[in-house]
Amino acid sequence: MLLLSIDTSIRGCSVAVHENSVLLASYDLHTDRSSSSMLTTLMESAVAHAGFTLNDLDAIAVAKGPGSYTGLRVGVSSAKGLCYALDKPMIAINTLEAMALQLNSFYPGHLLCPMIDARRMEVYAAVFDSTNNFVQETQAIIMDENSFQELLSERKIVFFGDGAAKCQKLLGNHPNAVFPRREIRPSAITIGELAARAFENQHFEDVATFEPYYLKDFMSPPFKKSSLPAL
Known part of the structure; x- marks a missing residue:
């Protein structure tokens, strides 16, 4: 194969x-x-x-x-x-499942939360156990001080990926929040x-109809007025 x-x-x-x-x-x-x-x-x-x-x-x-x-x-x-x-x-x-697989042998007993940066304080994230099974499904999350508090009260969670910096600003002092120094x-x-x-297991996609998992609709950047003088 x-x-x-x-x-x-x-x-x-x-x-x-x-x-x-x-x-x-x-x-x-x-x-x-x-x-x-x-x-x-x-x-x-x-x-x-x-x-x-x-x-x-x-x-x-x-x-x-x-x-x-x-x-x-x-x-x-x-x-x-x-x-x-x-x-x-x-x-x-x-993508997030594959990211979690990179770390699951390094943090036995921890939950793993790969994060991909989205706009402003939003991230794409999911939570996995140490055998790479979903604990929380993939979703778009707007981070605040209450994010992941229920899980953090029970387990250590490793936050990583290019979206984890947003999380670290809010949860970096929590005793159960872990942030690897190396970029993942x-x-x-x-x-x-x-x-x-x-x-x-023969899990193949229909090539003709398959679309990426965008998770949310694409939003073009806001229109900016030209600084050039009107003619």
């Missing part, structure tokens, strides 16, 4: 190649100028450096969101294009690990 995985949930992009759940190659690009052309180059390079061609792939996996509207659209469109061109199935994985970003590596399990 040979899988190519893609994550474009936030700034930049990440790709990985797994064979029978073993990581063969991965590339990460952390830049605001990520694009479909850059993603295509990374995908082709990862597969080639793993010793295969795109035709050798058994499936394409993609982070379905939540995350950046534009980023998710680029990733899912690229995955769909490959699936159509190669006649391969597509697997979609929750979405990664195609753990997308691939979860996708391998999905492949074994």
Whole structure:
């Protein structure tokens, strides 16, 4: 089983190649100028450096969101294009679930709360136990001093991801709130690990109808009046 995985949930992009759940190659690009052309180059390079061609792939996996509207659209469109061109199935994985998988072996007994930054004091978040099962489902949360208080009264929670800074300002002094010093970003590596399990269970998406998990409607930035004088 040979899988190519893609994550474009936030700034930049990440790709990985797994064979029978073993990581063969991965590339990460952390830049605001990520694009479909850059993603295509990374995908082709990862597969080639793993010793295969795109035709050798058994499936394409993609982070379905939540995350950046534009980023998710680029990733899912690229995955769909490959699936159509190669006649391969597509697997979609929750971005936050894959983020939690990065840390669950480091914090036994803790709950894990990956967070992706949204506008103002809002984050996309979910809570998982140490076996990566959902404790709280994925949702958009406007952070305040009362957020997560019920869970924090009972368990230690690790808050991480690019949205966790908002949480730390409000909950940083709580004895059960844990904030890793290292930045934890979405990664195609753990997308691939979860996708391998999905492949074994034949959990494939309908390529024609699949849409990213945006979680909320896209809002364009407010219109700004031009500073140029009227003609």
